[in-house]
Amino acid sequence: MQSTYYIPTRIVFGNHSLSRLSEQKLPGKKALIVISQGKSTRSNGYLDQLEAQLNQAQVPFVVFDKIQANPAKRHVNEGAELANQAGCDFVIGLGGGSVIDSAKAIAIMATNTGDLWDYVNGGSGKGKPMTEKPLPVVAITTTAGTGTEADPWLVITKEETQEKIGLGNDATFPVLSIVDPTLMVSVPSPFTAYQGFDALFHSTEGYLNKTANTFSDLYSLEAIRLLGKSLAAAVHDGADLQAREDVALANTLAGMVESTSGCISEHSLEHAMSAFHPNLPHGAGLIMISKAYYTYIAEHHVSDQRMIAMAKALGRSDAASAMDFVHALVDLQKACGVDTLKMSEYGIKVEELAKMVENARENMAGLFTVDPMTLSDEDCLSIYQKSFC
Template sequence: MGLNFEFVTSTRIIFENGSFNKVPGLIKQQGSKVFIVTGKNTNLASQLSEWLTAIDIQSEIFKIYSEPTTSDIERGTELARKTNCNVIIGIGGGSAIDSAKAIAALAPNKGELTDYLEVIGKGRKLEEKPLPCIAIPTTAGTGAEVTKNSVIKSTEHNVKVSLRSDLMYPKLAVVDPELTLTMPPHLTAATGIDALTHLLETFVSNLSNPFIDVLCREGMKRISTSLEPAFNNGNNLEARENMAMASMLGGMALASVKLGAVHGFAGPMGGMYPIPHGTVCACLLPAVMEVNIEALKESKQKNKLLRFDELARILTGNNSAVAGDGAIWVKQLVSKLQIPSLSDYQITAESFPELVEKAKNSSSMKGNPVELGDDQLREILIKSL
């Protein structure tokens, strides 16, 4: 038995406090007209645009108000083409960065967005290389700055799907932890649990490998000591640094290894209800852990159970912890972070059959450490309400 794995990530990563100030000089190396994709808060995008004007680089700002829809990406792509931009920048949370990556990919390629989407589209491969994309995260959760896909909501199909290609990794990721200092507690909590879910699901994935395991162990350790402090004191720069690092490591992990049942449900649930992705992860993660552990015990898959034992020791800091202790720790953390429940978003048992059916067909479910039946998937939803 040998060690076999592949690993790819963004071409260049700059991780440094204050590194946002270096961006204008870095852009000058990439192109002459910039398309800036940002969220509702445009302060940083506007600041960057002013800096670019001072060095004779034109820019266009495009706002994404929530998690991107197919129509958002189509509008952004049309505008990027019309303005002849040759560099795309995503500055903000995962929604802004995912949108930037999608627009960078589609702008030089012919056809419609649906030609390239998974699940609801044709899943065609990109024929032309994407425009250079620079990712600048202002949250610590998605790890989108180092991944090769964009998650996009189809309001027509009530589901979230991916535009995915090995060509879509950002050309440059600028991770400046100081940009996350202004995140409010509720956003710190939701994005932080998203990062934890990425690391945890890839660590126990049936497709995990020793290299990704190294990233996951490091990331989970940092979150175990830093998420709650960052939630309680947003100005705790050390905690913010650890969370930014963990988020990036989680992105690297999920780009190489499939996730699991949490993300299997997250796509359809986020498509059917106006619930933030991080909140979905927080609501589902404890129950998914519990059901997976029980299913592994029933099927006597000892080696996979040992993975849950190890992550329990990492999260709790207790060398005697076992699998169930990890699930308890996560449940208690979610409670401390005051994350709303699924029922707060009007999710009821009536939607369970549809959610279960859609989750079973999701790409992420293929990475779950054990195959779950309909009854077990329903049990996850019941426990999570």
């Protein structure tokens, strides 16, 4: 086995753990708080809780509240400008994966010159190294989907070219993350499901990835087990704190999978979908293509034993074939009420599918190189077509 383990984030996990923020060593003297442009962070009292903790710690702050569900590069630039104008020396992301990803990107651009795409590999990115260390980031997650509180990665959309690409390095790990399941009880049922399946696919993709290793395998299988056990319960009763805790822990473990292994081409294919249609929730897009995607892997027998292990982790104890994982996956989607999602409901058209294949290949080609199989453009198009309705 050849592997490198590096996860430098201090994680404070548990119900009401946001109330412990003021006890932690914060990485600066003034914070830029990054939140979404929606109302929930304020209306649910989460921003008030954070501000009270910062006041208790005697740390001043300013708030940037323009982040979209699929975060855009233009808002990264605005946030970085505000951070510099206000003299902020660290960034707090309070929200879901989009907000925390944006906080990381803002931290990069607050200290580095030029444009974020100067530092992006893939698409029209220039692939330059960052010359300055980003501002420190504190992540306070209010959803359980991306695991970004435990990994260095961020995904941003360049709207004018429909490029949705990830980047990150050792310096973009959060220095501190608060994972408080009580902040997740207000997430509506459909989004609990979308986010939970995103965490699931981070784990399954990491387990099938060519770079998978003992460390990532441990995190992957436990995250899959927890989601199989509790995701449907969290979807049906958002106030079920035990279920929320299981799903939150699975999400953080999935972030650790991202830090020790990584995604494969399923994520490339979905990023193209939501790059073309930013109103499509990332997790929903993954659900739409997942049956066809994992059926392809099962039918080509490239990872049979790992597919069986994932099926068992999802709860199918008698699993004996790779397709048993697909059956277990579909059963979980039915249990969560997301098995009938349609691409067409989000404006996706059949004639766009070939362009999406091209977009996936051009912008996140690296994920195809760590697949357990070789996907041709024709294979990718077939997966889209079989998923379309």
